Amino acid sequence: MNGFDLNRAYSVARKEVMHILRDPFTLVLALGLPVMLVTFFGYAIDFEVRDIKLAVSDLDQGPAARRLKEIFTSSGYFIPVEAGSGTVGMLDSGKADAALFIEPGFSRTVMGGGPVTAQFIMDGSDNSKAAAVSGYLAGIQRSAAFKLGGAATPEGLAVETRFLYNAELNSQWFTIPGLAAIIIGLLAILLTALTVAREWENGSMELLLSTPVRPIEIIAGKLAPYALLVLGGVFFVYLSSRFVFGVPFAGSRPLFLAFCLLYVVSALSQGLFISVATRQQQVAMQFAMIIGLLPSLLLSGFIFPVESMPPFFNYFTMILPPRWFMEAVRGIFLKGAGLRELALPFLALLALSAALLALALKKFKTDMEP
Amino acid sequence: MNITLRAFIKKELAQTLRDVRMRVLLFGAPVIQLTIFGLALSTEIKNIKLAFFYAPDDVMARRLEGDFYSSGWFKPVDFTAGEDPLELIVSGRADAAIIAPDEGLARSSERGEGRVQLLVDASNATKARTVETYVKTIISAGWAGKGGGAANPPPVKLDVRVLYNPAMESSLFLVPGVMGMVVCLITIILTAMSLAREREMGTFETIVSAPLSDAEILLGKTIPFVLLGLAVTALTLLAAYFFFGVPVRGPLWQLALGSLVFIITTVSVGTLISTIAKNQQQAMLGGFIFLFPAILMSGIMYPVENMPTTVIAAAYLNPLMCFMRILRSVLLKGGEAYVFWTNMGALALMAMAAGGLAYNRFKQTLD
Known part of the structure; x- marks a missing residue:
């Protein structure tokens, strides 16, 4: 027995397919869960921070103070909340996210043309909110200087912005491809993480090993059905993002498919490696969740941009397939990037999936010798 | 028990x-x-690759460019003056490009048409929004400070304090x-x-x-x-x-x-x-x-x-x-x-x- 026998791999694959079919729960989940989650969170997630609860303590009650409050509320980002006696206390209890203090004499000083200061306090316990609020403040200060202080023009120099690829900054166009990348990768890891461990626990692995099937055939036979299953899930996700959310697809479909295939193989191999290395379902699952879930959510660039990380972590994330796939999916969907622009992610994913597959295979081989 | x-x-x-x-x-x-x-x-967006296009003799623009790179948010991109800014973004070499008018910032603003063009890669909508805010903040601060407009302090100022996590x-x-x-x-x-x-x-x-x-x-x-x-x-x-x-x-x-x-x-x-x-x-x-x-x-x-x-x-x-x-x-x-x-x-x-x-x-x- 030498080399790779397609027939034997096929038999292992057929056995695995029967496993999947016998458990309709897994089948339905693998096909339906990605599209369900993408659709739900596509609607739910919005990274733009709005409706910031602003408590105003206006001790001036003059016209300029009223104008300043209007500038805040008409920006569309702030909603006023009734300020009681203890305005800072409202931040403590979370009834307000920010507070604006206008001292007595504010309007009089503004009329006199003198420089005047209003105090703005915000809740820094939620950085995602606070960072957005500080961004809005710059614009509000400019518009206050213009409307209240009578500065000649809002700014001596106007900025004309053109947003490429997503002119209206529709955040769904941006979240949905990213979500798809995360959910698909996770599901692929979870599906294979238990396959080999289960056989070890049930003792059926010994049986499989006593047959002439070679390790590479077992691995191939175990991967192929799951790869097909997950690609089926990808197909539904694609349909939903195109037709439910109207995300434009500017790139090439064959390239997208190639990337999906590479990514799915890398995730499946990761799961398989975990399964081979742990041999026990409970440990395998802990590993899969810890290695799969949090890093792919937090270190892939889905929410926190990879470029903003400290240099060490910027390099560290290079060993994570989701990081590359995230870049590729966003590039293909919105920018219409081709293989030339995505050469680096492509090579990286290719190398990672080959390495993970080889790792799983090697571990599997050494494991078989008692 | x-x-x-x-x-x-x-x-x-x-x-x-x-x-x-x-x-x-x-x-x-x-x-x-x-x-x-x-x-x-980090929730802060940093290391934005920015290309700043301006005429070689535009002193104002050069000063502004310095403000951008010293802010810590932007980092420079290598490009030659003849390149198409759009191409820089399409190829992924830059996240944003600023294009100053050919006649120079000082002259164009004297004629009351002072404007720069900003191109942003919006395939990441959150990042794009932040980039725009950064650019506007830096430009208006730099413009006021460098004698482009009035050098006076802004007439109305917000004194911002962040509670619980000041840094x-x-x-x-x-x-x-x-x-x-x-x-x-x-x-x-x-x-x-x-x-x-x-x-x-x-x-x-x-x-x-x-x-x-x-x-x-x-x-x-x-x-x-x-x-x-x-x-x-x-x-x-x-x-x-x-x-x-x-x-x-x-x-x-x-x-x-x-x-x-x-x-x-x-x-x-x-x-x-x-x-x-x-x-x-x-x-x-x-x-x-x-x-x-x-x-x-x-x-x-x-x-x-x-x-x-x-x-x-x-x-x-x-x-x-x-x-x-x-x-x-x-x-x-x-x-x-x-x-x-x-x-x-x-x-x-x-x-x-x-x-x-x-x-x-x-x-x-x-x-």
């Missing part, structure tokens, strides 16, 4: 902790994750979040898998045939995981306190009570999943179905309040969100009573509902 139950708990703990890998996963992984995420993640350190914000996530993940998986495993291996029958009451079996299978969950919480809290300087501004009893009720809820959810699942694979997928939405709708990574109102209602059924709010309030804000008791009440209700449901299902599977 009765002696059978104590023995049962001991067996359960021994079984879980027997495996070295499990010990590492339980006590090592949370600390490692806390460290990695605490150090790596806006990301670790202070993320570490409590990661703590909550890790504890949630570990307790749910542990419980769900442990019961499903006994069922798959057939050892569940042995337990059922032993002289134990239903309640004893249920408590014996869940109390160990509550204890482990509490140990993990304490460990991550120590790591957060000593490695990241996360303050503990509120009373410790709030932290302890909140963690206990939260862990009881997650262990109950885990038990519930395991009573529904037929084998470990189903238990794992069930765990995923609960965990993924729970983490995304917890407010750990982005504010829940941005979501559509119907979805927010669902977010209030999320134990992780309540625990998150308690954690942030106690650690960073000093544990205001209103925040604590409202979230605690919600958690307690969820714990009772999930616990009751789990007990019912569990009894059915026993019979």
Whole structure:
């Protein structure tokens, strides 16, 4: 027995397919869960921070103070909340996210043309909110200087912005491809993480090993059905993002498919490696969740941009397939990037999936010798 | 506590902790994750690749360019003057490009047409929005300061103060979040898998045939995981306190009570999943179905309040969100009573509902 026998791999694959079919729960989940989650969170997630609860303590009650409050509320980002006696206390209890203090004499000083200061306090316990609020403040200060202080023009120099690829900054166009990348990768890891461990626990692995099937055939036979299953899930996700959310697809479909295939193989191999290395379902699952879930959510660039990380972590994330796939999916969907622009992610994913597959295979081989 | 139950708990703990890998996963992984995420993640957007196009003799623009690169948000891109700015962005070499008028900024603004063009790669909408804000802020500040406009201080100024986390350190914000996530993940998986495993291996029958009451079996299978969950919480809290300087501004009893009720809820959810699942694979997928939405709708990574109102209602059924709010309030804000008791009440209700449901299902599977 030498080399790779397609027939034997096929038999292992057929056995695995029967496993999947016998458990309709897994089948339905693998096909339906990605599209369900993408659709739900596509609607739910919005990274733009709005409706910031602003408590105003206006001790001036003059016209300029009223104008300043209007500038805040008409920006569309702030909603006023009734300020009681203890305005800072409202931040403590979370009834307000920010507070604006206008001292007595504010309007009089503004009329006199003198420089005047209003105090703005915000809740820094939620950085995602606070960072957005500080961004809005710059614009509000400019518009206050213009409307209240009578500065000649809002700014001596106007900025004309053109947003490429997503002119209206529709955040769904941006979240949905990213979500798809995360959910698909996770599901692929979870599906294979238990396959080999289960056989070890049930003792059926010994049986499989006593047959002439070679390790590479077992691995191939175990991967192929799951790869097909997950690609089926990808197909539904694609349909939903195109037709439910109207995300434009500017790139090439064959390239997208190639990337999906590479990514799915890398995730499946990761799961398989975990399964081979742990041999026990409970440990395998802990590993899969810890290695799969949090890093792919937090270190892939889905929410926190990879470029903003400290240099060490910027390099560290290079060993994570989701990081590359995230870049590729966003590039293909919105920018219409081709293989030339995505050469680096492509090579990286290719190398990672080959390495993970080889790792799983090697571990599997050494494991078989008692 | 009765002696059978104590023995049962001991067996359960021994079984879980027997495996070295499990010990590492339980006590090592949370600390490692806390460290990695605490150090790596930042809500601030930095290192934006910016190309600034201007005529070679435009002194104003050169000064502005200096402001951009010294702000720490932008980094320069290598390009030649003849290149197409659009092409730079399409090829991914730049995230944004600013194009100053050919005649120079000073002259064009004298004619009252001072404007620069900004091209932004908006394939990441959040980042694009931030880039625009940065650019506008830097340009108006630089313009006012460099004698382009009036050199006077702005007539109306906002004096901004950030409470609880004045330096806006990301670790202070993320570490409590990661703590909550890790504890949630570990307790749910542990419980769900442990019961499903006994069922798959057939050892569940042995337990059922032993002289134990239903309640004893249920408590014996869940109390160990509550204890482990509490140990993990304490460990991550120590790591957060000593490695990241996360303050503990509120009373410790709030932290302890909140963690206990939260862990009881997650262990109950885990038990519930395991009573529904037929084998470990189903238990794992069930765990995923609960965990993924729970983490995304917890407010750990982005504010829940941005979501559509119907979805927010669902977010209030999320134990992780309540625990998150308690954690942030106690650690960073000093544990205001209103925040604590409202979230605690919600958690307690969820714990009772999930616990009751789990007990019912569990009894059915026993019979």
